[in-house]
Amino acid sequence: MxxxxxxxxxxxxxxxxxxxxxxxxxxxxxxxxxxxxxxxxxxxxxxxxxxxxxxxxxxxxxxxxxxxxxxxxxxxxxxxxxxxxxxxxxxxxxSPPRNHFPLEEDAPGFVFFAGGIGITPVWSMIQWCEANKRSWHLFYLVRSRQRAAFLEELKVFGNRVTLHADDEAGGVFDIASAINQQPSNVHFYTCGPTPLMLAVEAAAAGFPEEQVHFEWFTPKEPKSTATDKGFNIQLARSGKSFGVPADKSILQVLEDNGLRVESSCREGTCASCEICVLEGTPDHRDSVLTAAERKKNDVMMICVSRSLSETLVLDL
Ligand code: FES
Structure with missing residues (x-):
């Protein structure tokens, strides 16, 4: 980096x-x-x-x-x-750009759901689609038109943009119906507040997981639960070992012991604290890894994720 x-x-x-x-x-x-x-x-x-x-x-x-x-x-x-x-x-x-919400460039079509300020990555994606002559549709869901960024720029795309303003429509958009009408091979990209993300996740459950992509602003899962237990970490490169108590994250324990690890959001949404896991099974609680990436258990976000095994061996 x-x-x-x-x-x-x-x-x-x-x-x-x-x-x-x-x-x-x-x-x-x-x-x-x-x-x-x-x-x-x-x-x-x-x-x-x-x-x-x-x-x-x-x-x-x-x-x-x-x-x-x-x-x-x-x-x-x-x-x-x-x-x-x-x-x-x-x-x-x-910081230089990082990307954990990349476009699957070979996808046959793109369907974007942008909620409010969630339009920002989507607007860059639409510009890419236009430059590369790709098929796309935007569902732009806002509380009111006055709060909708890039409306002027989007106007030129006519009916490829569906704008839904809650205050004009008198209610929220029917996401399930919009998703049900999409071809089976499109890729969905969603960015916006948590209720939108969860609604798209539920409505797109019938599509293959690798076609449904999210950029979470806020953590998807709670950082801690009442049943959290302590576990141990071993640092493979330095040979050090530490106990991680139930009320602390791995990141906090490393910092408490004078070790500096890159971090930023500290809530599992940015991926800057990603660390390779060499042994053990992480309890993933981030909002960045896909389900397939989670299953591999070869990396984890140490600001929020914990351990399902007694010990984790980390590449540190
Ligand atoms: S610091 Fe952002 S995911 Fe861990």
């Missing part, structure tokens, strides 16, 4: 009510590390706040990154700072 980048804010655009798009470029005009649709970057904000935001611009562009930031009503500081304090000309430390 290349080092963090120092990028300058070159534009700040109010894209919709409560949605700000930030454009970042190299202050020296250098090309930025490439990315593919579905990738995100991390912005390092004052107060040691690190937040992941999906890239929303055309992935063929190498001169800028654009991210859309929705102002959260329960902001823990990240989105509020972006909306209220950032200015054009400010420099931010930015």
């Amino acid at each position: 290349p080092d963090e980048l120092n990028l300058q804010i070159t534009d700040l655009m109010a894209e919709a009510k409560g949605v700000m798009v930030i454009e970042l470029r190299s202050p020296t005009g250098e090309a930025l590390p490439p990315f593919k649709p579905g990738a995100h970057i991390e912005l390092h904000l004052p107060g040691d706040i690190v937040r992941q935001y999906s890239l929303c611009n055309d992935a063929r562009e190498d001169h800028r990154y654009c991210v859309g930031v929705g102002l959260s009503p329960v902001s823990r500081g990240g989105s509020r700072h972006v909306h209220q304090s950032l200015r054009v000309g400010d420099t931010l430390k930015v």
Whole structure:
């Protein structure tokens, strides 16, 4: 993974009510590390706040990154700072792009479900589909039109975009009916709030798992449960062993013992703390790995996932 980048804010655009798009470029005009649709970057904000935001611009562009930031009503500081304090000309430390929501480029067709600010990775995906002449349809589900980012850009696609605004429709969209009408070989990509993700997951249960893709903003599973037990970890490279008590994560135990491991969200949604598992069976609680990846049990997110076996041997 290349080092963090120092990028300058070159534009700040109010894209919709409560949605700000930030454009970042190299202050020296250098090309930025490439990315593919579905990738995100991390912005390092004052107060040691690190937040992941999906890239929303055309992935063929190498001169800028654009991210859309929705102002959260329960902001823990990240989105509020972006909306209220950032200015054009400010420099931010930015992690290079990572992607755990990649497009299956050979898919015969793409069906996108975007809920609110979940449009950001999907807009980059649509631009890729257009550049590559691929078949797609977007279900864009918002509370109101005023809060819907990129509406102007999407207008040109006519009936390939189904916009559902709850306040106009007087209720929520019928996701199951929309999914039932799709051909059996399409790939679904969904990004948005948890109720949308769960509704798509349930409605698409009849499709092969590898055709249904999610980008979770918020953890899918609880980090801890009342029945959590302690277990042991052995670090294969350093030869160290530690006990992980029921009320601590592997990541916390490593940090308590002076070991530095890369991490960011600390809630299982970003994959920055992914570690290879050499022996033992993880109890996966992240929102990143697919069901097939979980079954392999060869990697885990140590900020949230625990162990089903007494001991885990980790590649650390
Ligand atoms: S720190 Fe983000 S998944 Fe673990």
